[in-house]
Amino acid sequence: MSLLSIENVWKSYGEVQILERLKLKVDEGEFVSMVGASGCGKTTLLKMILGSETPTRGQILLNNQPIAAEPDEQRGIVFQKYSVFPHLSVLQNVMIADEFSAARFLGRTFGKKKRAIKDKAMTFIQAVGLSHAVDKYPHQLSGGMQQRLAIAQALMKSPKILLLDEPFGALDPGIRKDMHQLIRKVWKENKLTIFMVTHDIQEGFELGSRLWVFDKVRQDLQAPHAYGACVTYDIQLQNQSTQQVSEIIAKKYTKEVINI
């Protein structure tokens, strides 16, 4: 049984068709890189997997059950824009979600409970390489460090699925390389299933175990919003060179685009 099953999903906003005919199955432990032109609906699909958007047609099943219509702890997300709390230190940022669920009204825990949360937070802070910065505040951190913090925050909830929306898009190339190593380690160690939107196709090849290319195969020049994008290429990545994958994709594109 697949972990996630996308069953003939269509998504529109008003008259505008964004996505159509998505039929995809994903097993536990896969790392899906998602690439495609700006505005073709990659983030929209991430949001539907997260549960913050719902399909207009079709359904998404997680472990054979319809996905909850709101985010839950099985799915964590890291955005390109750092989503950490500016007024909390690194340690507090990582602890906060667990503190809230342990003490719903005060949002603070004490004694043994607090120690347990702190120990758990420190494990993830160490895993993302921020042990030296536990007492720092986000404005004292570099962009890469803030993304490490956002990843530690997401991992605190032990998600099964990690959704990454251009997580490294704002980082310098050198720092991106470090972050690639980190995300690979986090993926393996936590047995995660990852969906990552990226504009950097090379990054998609390097990190992913599978690549989804989004594009519109049906186009009506008189009604540009009538058709949505679908996954025009779904490729298992097994150390092919960038050129080999690009050639396969190029061939597929020229075959399938239909002008209506």
Ligand SMILES: Nc1ncnc2c1ncn2[C@@H]1O[C@H](COP(=O)(O)OP(=O)(O)OP(=O)(O)O)[C@@H](O)[C@H]1O
């Ligand atoms: N809540 C919304 N209401 C109306 N339109 C929306 C909404 N959210 C997204 N859209 C539109 O849906 C389309 C797809 O957006 P989405 O962010 O999924 O694209 P994307 O492929 O992730 O783009 P990018 O690569 O630029 O981030 C865009 O045209 C966007 O304007």
